[in-house]
Amino acid sequence: MWRRGLGIFVILLLSIIGCSSNSVDLKPTVTAWHWMTDRDAAFQELAKKYEILTGVKIDFQLYAPSDAYSQKIRAAAQGINLPDIFGILGEKRDFASFVKAGHILDLTAYMEENNSNWKNKFFPKALAVNEFASGNSYGINPGVYGAPIDIMTIQMVYNKSLFKKLGLNPNQPPKNFTEFIALGQRIKDAGLQGMVSGWGEVWMVDCFANNYAFNIMGKEKVLATIRGEVPYTDPDWIKVLDIFRQMKKSGIFASGLVTMINKSAEQLFANEKAVFAFNGSWCVNVYKGMNPALEYGAMLPPAVGQIYPMAIWGGAGSSFMVNARSKNKEEAVKFLSWLTDQDQQAYLAQMTNNLPANKNSLSKIPEVLAQFSRGMEYATHPNIWGVSEFSLVIEAWDRGIQSIIIGEKTPEQVAADVQKVKERELAKRRAK
Amino acid sequence: MKIKETLENYLFVFPAIAIFSVFYVIPFFWVFHLGLFEWDGISFTKIFVGLGNFKEIFLQDKYWWQSMWNATYITFIALTFQNVVAFMLAWACDREIKMKNFYRVIFFIPPVLSEVVVGMAWRFIINDIEGANIINRMLAGMGFPNLMHNWLSDPNTALTTVALVHCWKGFGWGFLIFLAGLQTIPRELYEAARVDGANAWQSFRKITVPMMIPVVVLVAILTVLGTMQVFVLIVSLVGGEFAGHTAVPVLRILASMRGSSRFGYACAQGITFGLVLVAISFIQYRFSKKER
Numbered sequence: 001m002w003r004r005g006l007g008i009f010v011i012l013l014l015s016i017i018g019c020s021s022n023s024v025d026l027k028p029t030v031t032a033w034h035w036m037t038d039r040d041a042a043f044q045e046l047a048k049k050y051e052i053l054t055g056v057k058i059d060f061q062l063y064a065p066s067d068a069y070s071q072k073i074r075a076a077a078q079g080i081n082l083p084d085i086f087g088i089l090g091e092k093r094d095f096a097s098f099v100k101a102g103h104i105l106d107l108t109a110y111m112e113e114n115n116s117n118w119k120n121k122f123f124p125k126a127l128a129v130n131e132f133a134s135g136n137s138y139g140i141n142p143g144v145y146g147a148p149i150d151i152m153t154i155q156m157v158y159n160k161s162l163f164k165k166l167g168l169n170p171n172q173p174p175k176n177f178t179e180f181i182a183l184g185q186r187i188k189d190a191g192l193q194g195m196v197s198g199w200g201e202v203w204m205v206d207c208f209a210n211n212y213a214f215n216i217m218g219k220e221k222v223l224a225t226i227r228g229e230v231p232y233t234d235p236d237w238i239k240v241l242d243i244f245r246q247m248k249k250s251g252i253f254a255s256g257l258v259t260m261i262n263k264s265a266e267q268l269f270a271n272e273k274a275v276f277a278f279n280g281s282w283c284v285n286v287y288k289g290m291n292p293a294l295e296y297g298a299m300l301p302p303a304v305g306q307i308y309p310m311a312i313w314g315g316a317g318s319s320f321m322v323n324a325r326s327k328n329k330e331e332a333v334k335f336l337s338w339l340t341d342q343d344q345q346a347y348l349a350q351m352t353n354n355l356p357a358n359k360n361s362l363s364k365i366p367e368v369l370a371q372f373s374r375g376m377e378y379a380t381h382p383n384i385w386g387v388s389e390f391s392l393v394i395e396a397w398d399r400g401i402q403s404i405i406i407g408e409k410t411p412e413q414v415a416a417d418v419q420k421v422k423e424r425e426l427a428k429r430r431a432k
Numbered sequence: 433m434k435i436k437e438t439l440e441n442y443l444f445v446f447p448a449i450a451i452f453s454v455f456y457v458i459p460f461f462w463v464f465h466l467g468l469f470e471w472d473g474i475s476f477t478k479i480f481v482g483l484g485n486f487k488e489i490f491l492q493d494k495y496w497w498q499s500m501w502n503a504t505y506i507t508f509i510a511l512t513f514q515n516v517v518a519f520m521l522a523w524a525c526d527r528e529i530k531m532k533n534f535y536r537v538i539f540f541i542p543p544v545l546s547e548v549v550v551g552m553a554w555r556f557i558i559n560d561i562e563g564a565n566i567i568n569r570m571l572a573g574m575g576f577p578n579l580m581h582n583w584l585s586d587p588n589t590a591l592t593t594v595a596l597v598h599c600w601k602g603f604g605w606g607f608l609i610f611l612a613g614l615q616t617i618p619r620e621l622y623e624a625a626r627v628d629g630a631n632a633w634q635s636f637r638k639i640t641v642p643m644m645i646p647v648v649v650l651v652a653i654l655t656v657l658g659t660m661q662v663f664v665l666i667v668s669l670v671g672g673e674f675a676g677h678t679a680v681p682v683l684r685i686l687a688s689m690r691g692s693s694r695f696g697y698a699c700a701q702g703i704t705f706g707l708v709l710v711a712i713s714f715i716q717y718r719f720s721k722k723e724r
Contacts, residue, residue, distance in 0.1 A: 070690065077474050094693055097474035193561055200671025255561050256585035259670040264562045273561065391692035395495075402675035406587050424492070 027055040028328045030335055032085035033076075034062060035069035036318060038285055042351040046344055053338075056331050077103050084326040085336065087318055088146075091391075092383040095130075096138035098321070099145055105322040108143035110333050118337050119144070125376060126151045126357045128384040129316035137387050145321060147336040148357035150348065152317035153375035154207055154280040156195075157368075160295040162275045166190055173299040177243070180302040184250035187275050193254035195247075196269055197278035198262025199405075202398035207313045208278055209401060211301050213240045214311035214380065226389045228426050232397075232419040233412075241411030243304065244404045252276075258402045270294055281372035282317070285353035298371035300378060314379025317354060390425040393418060460706070466699040473695035485700035496701065499679040500708070506595040506680070507659040514599035515651055518606030523640070525607075526614040536611070543604035551668025554597045558583050584670050587677045594666055594678055598659065605658075606651045613647030614640070649720035653713050660709055681705045 034043065040062045047058035061083070063069040070089045076082045082103055088095050098104050111119035119127065130146030132138065160170035166186055174180040187194045199205045213222050217236040224230045225237070247253055254260070254274050262279070269277040270290035277283070278301070287294050303310045320339075322332045338344060345358035349365055355373050356362060362373060382388060400414030409417075467485055469478035489496055521539060525532045542550065556563035560582050568580040583593045617640065625635045663682035666672070673679035673687070685705070688698035 067690070074473050090690075090693070094472070094474065097472045097693070101475050103474075198671075200674065202672070256559060256582045259585045259590070259674050260562070261671045268562065391694070395687070395691065399673070399675050406585070406675060408587060408675065 029057040029059050030328050030332050031059045031083040033083045035064050035066045037064045039352050042348050082323045084323050084328045084332040085320050093388050096140050099140050104145050105324040106143040111144050121358045123359050125379050126316040130319050146319040148316035148319045150317040150354040151357050152281045153314035153372050155312045155375050156299050156301050157277050157296050159275050174302045177302045177304040181250035181252050184252035188251045193274040194252040195276040196254045196265040196274040198265050199257050200259045200261050205398050205401050212243050215303050216305045218308040226387045233415045238411045238415050244401050248405050258405050284369050311380045312378050313381050315381040393422045396421040463699045464703050467703050469696040471696040472693045485697045489704050496684050498676050499681050499684045503660045503680045509595040510655050510659040514603045515606050518603040519610050522607050522610035539607045540604045542601045547664040548668045550601045551665045555669050590677050609651050613644050617643045653716050
């Protein structure tokens with residue numbers, strides 16, 4: 001009996017010694033949540049490489065589609081169980097809410113270490129999306145709150161083969177808006193579709209309209225409108241809305257554009273049914289998968305005004321943030337710094353055809369992607385404006401544009417509707 | 433002894449009450465509570481606005497009422513067209529026809545398919561440039577080329593198209609319940625009626641219809657509850673609200689929650705919508721009791 005007792009005692013003792021923290025130096029596991037299906041394989045590969053280098057395991061967990069991911073992140077924030085590394089999908093005000101709630105670590109000190117070594121790796125516009133400037137309207141302490149892992153620009157692409165078929169010079173896309181809409185009838189006569197885009201998902205409509213707002217009235221007037229100093233009934237805003245009426249009238253829009261989801265738009269363009277598409281730089285990877293032989297080029301939306309330059313949405317495509325409450329936050333920061341190094345960024349760009357956020361990794365990218373990267377010169381984004389429009393105003397604006405496209409409302413009617421919502425929201429804000 | 437018996441009774445119903453409270457009653461009141469705040473769903477601070485969100489829904493939110501109207505329209509088509517078709521098919525399958533078991537299986541396939549799959553399949557069938565354009569080709573083939581157009585992107589036809597696809601997907605449920613109801617009617621009643629000289633129409637009117645009223649009410653309630661909450665099919669068919677023409681309450685709630693980050697307002701919309709559904713079900717129930 002005593003032998004049995006001794007045996008159990010020895011086993012217990014060995015187990016306790018075996019569990020002692022001094023015997024093995026356990027490296028933490030850093031958990032990262034993301035929604036990027038196309039980048040998951042590359043992330044997993046980089047995580048393996050990082051583990052070999054440092055012994056720190058990075059557990060990339062994919063939650064797609066992006067809508068589901070977005071809900072998951074919000075639910076995790078409410079339950080204070082966010083992972084060590086995560087990304088945020090949404091507008092700047094959502095980002096600000098996360099920061100205000102103490103979910104996101106301020107990376108400024110890390111970025112500025114060693115003469116801002118980490119910070120200087122990035123395209124400034126990519127970093128700006130994750131930055132809150134001093135005196136920002138969200139009341140956030142100035143600083144950098146995220147690391148961009150790639151950049152994107154949203155512009156137009158045109159099919160070079162179809163250009164040839166239409167008797168056009170494939171290396172000369174339309175130079176201005178008049179030339180652009182003049183192609184509408186020609187495209188129709190050839191039995192092709194004009195411009196496709198995911199305008200069933202309204203944010204892309206908003207993006208297109210913003211480009212023209214900057215081109216027609218300049219950044220200052222756009223921002224003044226958001227601040228409530230210029231009404232949407234201003235002639236310049238009506239001119240912006242009239243762009244859509246003119247495009248509809250010219251026949252340059254593809255059939256069913258207002259209910260088109262971006263995946264369908266991408267298929268139509270990749271299958272050479274549509275001459276133009278309005279899409280982001282991520283499309284390079286998508287088109288490559290759908291039709292590797294597709295001949296196309298990137299172009300800025302054809303300008304209307306001559307005074308102000310055309311602007312396009314661009315900047316950080318996807319960014320990662322570090323959970324401020326995580327016990328692994330130092331490891332998480334180190335990993336993000338490594339992930340945004342030149343080699344890892346070049347690998348990501350090569351594997352996924354996304355533009356790298358590290359400006360030193362641009363050397364080995366395909367020509368069409370390089371064309372998208374040149375668009376960065378014209379890039380802007382609502383997230384860097386420092387002010388944001390009321391979401392209900394954006395909704396009224398986007399719906400209004402859809403109404404113009406389907407011929408239900410005039411630009412003047414839409415402008416009046418939007419201004420009404422704006423005034424209501426301004427009154428509410430004043431009442432607070 | 434009586435107290436013991438009473439306690440025993442309560443003990444038996446306690447699990448059901450506990451489950452119902454945890455999963456239905458408490459969340460309802462919690463959502464109502466959140467509906468009294470202005471909250472973005474992320475911050476730890478919420479601003480109490482009382483019934484302000486509800487006031488906004490009732491007095492200012494025209495998009496919300498447009499979505500309610502759209503859902504009501506789809507529900508009306510489902511209640512009439514879908515259920516009449518389901519009833520007629522169930523009635524046909526209840527009679528002695530060839531291959532009736534085959535038809536039963538075929539009619540029950542659409543309801544078991546995912547709404548996303550149904551939406552994408554019909555989008556492919558209907559859409560002119562993205563899909564096979566089958567409907568328009570058929571119209572042209574039948575000599576109606578002037579009727580050809582983009583059914584899903586035309587504000588005049590988008591909602592009706594959505595409603596008809598919803599009917600196609602949903603009629604199988606009604607068919608199954610109607611068939612089960614028809615099979616419970618004693619055959620002797622029909623035989624007696626035949627002996628008394630009643631024709632098929634008289635048997636249908638005097639026996640089938642009165643005996644089927646409770647089933648019709650059940651199907652109607654299920655149709656209303658299921659159809660008012662439709663949204664997946666709409667997203668996969670037309671991509672979203674399409675300038676408000678295909679907006680439905682659930683899409684509006686999602687838009688408030690995700691698009692505008694107004695969690696409190698979305699909760700208030702959810703409560704309002706829930707109460708409307710309860711009210712409709714209650715009215716239908718009262719109406720059916722009166723009929724009986």
